[in-house]
Amino acid sequence: MTYKNILSTHQNSITTITINRPKKLNALNRETIQELHNALEIAELDKRTKVIIITGSGEKAFVAGADISEFADFDVTEGTKLAAKGQALLFDFIENLSKPVIAAINGFALGGGLELALACHFRLASDNAKMGLPEVSLGVIPGYGGTQRLPQLIGKGRAMELIMSASMIDATTAEEYGLVNHVVYQEELIPLCQKIAAKILRNSSVAISSAIKAINANFNDGINGFEIEIKEFGNCFGTADFEEGTTAFLEKRKANFPGE
Template identity: 75%
Template sequence: MSYNNILVEENNGVTTITINRPNKLNALNRETIEELHEAFKDEEEDDDTKVIILTGSGEKAFVAGADISEFADFNEKEGSVLAAKGQDILFNYVENLSKPVIAAVNGFALGGGLELAMACHFRIASENSKMGLPEVSLGVIPGYGGTQRLPQLIGKGRAMELIMTASMIDANQALNYGLVNHVLPLDELLPYCEKIATKISNNSLVAIAGAIKAINANYKDGVNGFDVEIQEFGNCFGTEDFTEGTTAFLQKRKANFPGK
């Protein structure tokens, strides 16, 4: 499938999705959000894809934010619909994807860009990265899950301060806060992400999908994460991956998971 705003490249089970609007610092407009949804949906259904890396084109920005020109004249109802649809088709969709999604944060990740990175399963950043949720400086609040995911990742107090001051933090501060897992020079970012993706892909993707579901359950109101873990743990016993994994362990060989 061809896209106007993103690039998709698959290599040995690792698919890299690149937001490709460098002249706009990869800002998210409605078309890009819809294209990202279609790309993630395709990769979710593609048996050849085991891990997904999400990044931005160029060296300046992962995603510098949402395209403000698209909603500057919206009314209250239109604003609510914008946030609801975006969360549904992209941000929540990515968070609940059964395949691991790594955000390779290269440069600015602001507003909707940081919200998108936070929707990924974890984040790795380049040394030149800057992150923040500056929405209150525009008279609005984060609308793509930022008020929920940022406190989950770095704690309520730090999230309150970042959102209220509309401040940016650098990559090392993000690492200190636990917002990103690793910080590397820009030219080492994608190779490192690919190395981790390959390591992940050697494990049971069926089990990983269950782990993603169980971990996410801990952050959902009215859902007992322990119960979900028990259910997903039990489900593993009915998979070919479990048979292969345990057999390989007992035979003292490397497992070759069928992904079923």
């Protein structure tokens, strides 16, 4: 598929999706959100893809926010629809993908950009990265899941301060807060993502999908995460991956998971 605002490449079971609007600091507009959805959907359905990495082009920004010009004149109804559609099409969609999605934050991740990173299953950052949710400085609040996912990761008090002050934090602080897992020099960012992806690739993709469901369930209102864990644990016993994994362990050899 041909894209205008993103690049999608596949190598060694890893699909890397790059937001490619460097002149706009990779800001998210509606077209880019749709293209990201399309590329992610293709990667989800592609049996060759086991891990997905999302990053931004250039050295300045992962995604420096949403394209404000697109919604500056919206009314209440239009604003509500904007958030609902965006969450369903991209942010919730990423969170619930069955394949691990790693955010490689290579610079500014602000507003919708940070919300994009928050929707990924975990995050790595370059040492020049800056992160924040500055929406209140525009008279609005984060609308793509930021008020929900940020407190889950860094705690209510820190999230309240960050959102209400519209402040940015650097990569070191983000790591201290638990917002990102690792901070490295920019040239080491993608290689480290690939190194972690390679570790993931050794394991059962079916079990990983079940783990994602179980972990996500703990953060969904009205759902008992322990019950989902029990269900997904039981389901694993009916898979070819479980048979191969346990057999390989007992035979003291490396497992060759079929992904079924």
